[in-house]
Amino acid sequence: MSQALHHTIHKIVGGLQLPNDETGNCHTFVTKLAKECENLGVKFVMDTTIQQLNEQGNEIVSVSTSKGEFTADAYLMALGSYSTHMLANIGIRVPVYPVKGYSLTIPIDDFTAAPESTVMDETYKVAITRLGDKIRVGGTAEISAYNLALLEKRRKNIEFSIADLFPHAADLGKAEFWTGLRPMTPDGTPILGKTKD
Ligand SMILES: Cc1cc2nc3c(=O)[nH]c(=O)nc-3n(C[C@H](O)[C@H](O)[C@H](O)COP(=O)(O)OP(=O)(O)OC[C@H]3O[C@@H](n4cnc5c(N)ncnc54)[C@H](O)[C@@H]3O)c2cc1C
Structure with a gap:
């Protein structure tokens, strides 16, 4: 258990420790992956x-973009x-719908009071993660199509979990508030593989 949870142990009835689970920084991962790919000759066309x-x-012959038309052997x-x-514009239906989530990223004030890895607050379905000298708290599943408005009431819900479990770790006033859309399928599994020939 995270040592920092000793501050709030009286609030916890029980928990599951999942020693085989791991937490990673996906931004660092994809940035380094892109660098490795570039070293192998891959060219990325960003901001397009x-x-x-x-x-x-029945075939895709090109892709029109803000930087012109691209052709390829295969399209992913x-x-x-x-x-x-x-x-849908090319007649392929996939059951993927945006499910909006929110996160707060907060610089740590007191490292002894901060989580060491990831803690899930199952009551509120909020994940609290250590990201170096910051804490990231993410959660909420809002069905509101492609609307990226940052709703203050959602922020309050996420703030509650971190303040409840790790009250001395960070100053919530310094938090960066973000929202994103999870591409969700009805049963949660991704859609991978080739389309019909
Ligand atoms: C708040 C929050 C917390 C999360 N926490 C976790 C977590 O702890 N662990 C975990 O595993 N997952 C988490 N997820 C889910 C995870 O972020 C998604 O599963 C993942 O990002 C999906 O990756 P993707 O590449 O399929 O889609 P996306 O990340 O949505 O990427 C799609 C990309 O396509 C781009 N794009 C769209 N249209 C166009 C266009 N016309 N032209 C060019 N580019 C376009 C978008 O800008 C975007 O960059 C979280 C999601 C949210 C919102």
């Missing part, structure tokens, strides 16, 4: 909007929850 997939018969769809409409 895909406008449409161009079809001929990985636009998260935005894949659904892009694919």
Whole structure:
């Protein structure tokens, strides 16, 4: 158990420790992965909007983007929850819907009072994670299509969990508030693989 939870042990009835679970910094991971790919010759075209997939018969022949038209031997769809409409335009239906989540990233004030790894507050379905000298708290499943408004009432819910379990760790006033869309399928499994020939 995180040592810091000793401050609030009286609030906890029980918990599960999952020693085989791991926590990683996905931004660091993908940045380093991209660097490795570049070393192998991959060229990334950043800050580019895909406008449409161009079809001929049953095949995609090119992709129109804000930086011109691109052709390739194969095309991979990985636009998260935005894949659904892009694919619908070429007659492919995928059951992917955006489920909005929120997170707070807060610089740690008192390291002895901060989580060492990840703690899930199952009552409120909030994950509290240590990210170096910061804490990231994420949660909420809001069904509101592609609306990226930062709702203060959601912030309050997430703030509650961190303040409840790790009250001395960080100053919530310094938190960075963020929202994103999880690409969700009805049973939670991803959709991987080739489309029909
Ligand atoms: C608050 C929150 C907390 C989360 N916490 C965790 C966690 O702790 N652990 C975990 O495993 N997962 C977590 N997730 C889920 C995780 O973020 C998603 O599963 C993951 O990001 C999905 O990756 P993806 O690449 O499929 O889609 P996305 O990350 O949604 O990426 C799709 C990309 O496509 C881009 N795009 C869309 N349309 C276009 C276009 N027309 N042209 C060009 N680009 C376009 C978007 O800008 C985006 O960059 C969390 C999600 C949220 C919102």
